[in-house]
Amino acid sequence: MKICVSATADSLDAQVDPRFGRCPYFIIIDLETMQFEVIPNLASGAMGGAGIQAVQTIANKGAKVVITGNVGPNAFQALSAAGIKIVTGAHGTVREVVEKYKRGELKGTSAPTVGGHFGMGGGRGWRQRPW
Amino acid sequence: MIVSIASGKGGTGKTSVAVNLAISLEGVQLLDCDVEEPNAHLLLHPKIIHEKPVYTPIPTLNEEMCDHCGKCASFCQYNAIFVGYKKVLIFPELCHGCGGCFLVCPKKAIVEGKHRIGTLKQGFVGNLELVYGELEVGEPMAVPLIREVKRHIDKGRNVIIDAPPGASCPVIETAKGSDFCILVSEPTLFGLYDLKTTVQVLRDMKIPLGVVVNKAGIGDRKVYEYCKEEGIPILLEIPFQRKIAELYSRGIPFIQEMQEWKEEFRRLFEDVKRLAGK
Incomplete structure (x- = not known):
């Protein structure tokens, strides 16, 4: 089974990125073989809908579980529609969270953990009026 | 002639200038393209004759x-x-x-x-026509509604367009096709900073522009210095005056009770015509 972890860099020793839709990399790991593939997240700089685009990418790669810090409402809907299990609140390195997941120490979530635009950073909200 | 009124910074007095200019002239059409928060109607109290969903x-x-x-x-x-x-x-x-x-x-x-995404409204105050859009609450996309408001432009008349604040897509959509853009600024650092951004946008769009300094007397002289350096004409100064603010807060365009300003706005319009080559 393939699982996907949002990461701040492109290796198994990278830290888990707390943002799902706007993380720089996805690391897709085959749990049986521990072979992994690094996918740059093209959605990280999207104007809007980053979470949705990110789900599209990892769904096309065949991931069945996503491990991240937080997911917003749109990504949550898309992940649910794609039948991808969502694990939030993860921290540490990608390798550590995968081991934890294998041992059954990480739990799935059944609701979005943050509101929209969480990963956009202060001052970049595109709905804000420019006062 | 189509004249749009923008500012960059919000709250500098775009709507005050647009409304007072519109009622100083005869038979113009005023479009309020600040569809997120239209407020020209609050000063004009028009009789709405037509309303449709967009x-x-x-x-x-x-x-x-x-x-x-x-x-x-x-x-x-x-x-x-x-x-x-x-x-x-x-x-x-x-x-x-x-x-x-x-x-x-x-x-x-x-x-x-x-x-x-919203509602289009059309109304009259005497022979002044007002067209404006009201965006649905929570709807992020203002541009299609602005486009719909602008589809009602009556080319046979002088048209004044009140733009939203900022310098992004909604302002660009509003100013597009204008013969001239009046930038309402205030002599503060915020006013200046956002004025500069908006000047750059309008210059890229090749729209001739001039500045109205509102709340003149507060802040400093930096807006004036900037305009001088850039060769931007200062078309009018409106002083920072309690009476103007009070009338505004009661929903009254200030020229209605300060008739001496009517001539000033008419002169402003003549200057704009000349600068736009019309």
């Missing part, structure tokens, strides 16, 4: 015909469509209404639906 096209899916090829999702630049193996999700609030997904779908499974 929609944008959004995709709706005929599930039976869809084979989940994902062409629509990869086409959409705004990530408004998600295609899973078994399910398709459409996010109307992200859709810009371009209609591209209808065209790229090989199965013709996507058909045009409509999504209400």
